[in-house]
Amino acid sequence: MGKPSDLVQGTLDLLILKTIQLEPMHGWAIAKRIQQVSGEVLQVQQGSLYPALHRLEQQGWIKAKWAESETGRQAKFYALTAAGRGQLEKETSNWNRLSAAIDLIVTEA
Amino acid sequence: MGKPSDLVQGTLDLLILKTIQLEPMHGWAIAKRIQQVSGEVLQVQQGSLYPALHRLEQQGWIKAKWAESETGRQAKFYALTAAGRGQLEKETSNWNRLSAAIDLIVTEA
DNA sequence: ATAGTTATGTAGACCGTCAAGGTATCCCGG
């Protein structure tokens, strides 16, 4: 599938924050959801996912709570904090700014 | 200006290839042009630029030739090779694929 | 003289991603 690169460097935080914006989710579900919504284009490796989650938690942007998953198992559910909502806004506008700038170059006469 | 990050990781090769698609350019001019066309959003540091140029040359996607710049000085002009044109196409479609996928996540209900 | 611009380059640090491995539980089929 995604041979060249499964992710665009530096966008995983944004993708995670956005994904749990509506409702708290556990890591495994976050990865599945990103893949599904992106039409299987974005592949989130576990070696990228869990470090990112811990990073975000340490920054105070998300907060973890153990609970029962849909399948009846214990799982760590992550929820956006107030600071996380602010961060999501920042990263969203930054992404829009940069991707628009790149598109200016790429879609050129 | 670009406080959080001046570049999106992994897109510099694409930006360079695209920039010299029309006419060969020297490194300094490539950086200036990317910044200008992007509306000063994308900042290309020399510490990113020159390694990238050498990388691309080593891959056989661009070819260097010393010539006189607009200001009358010696400068290394880089031109796209045939392989480079192919690579440009690949990287362009890959960027479109990935950025579209990210936008699917970001611009969500 | 000296400061700024053009133009190239390198060294070292940083940091996010990836490949690969590990643990444990649960369910299903054979």
Add this chain to the structure above:
DNA sequence: CCGGGATACCTTGACGGTCTACATAACTAT
């Protein structure tokens, strides 16, 4: 009962691109 696959968590080490900072040189203008 046993094995494989899915769910769910995690870590380690390598890799690679970007950034900060530094270094050089020539030309220009004050």
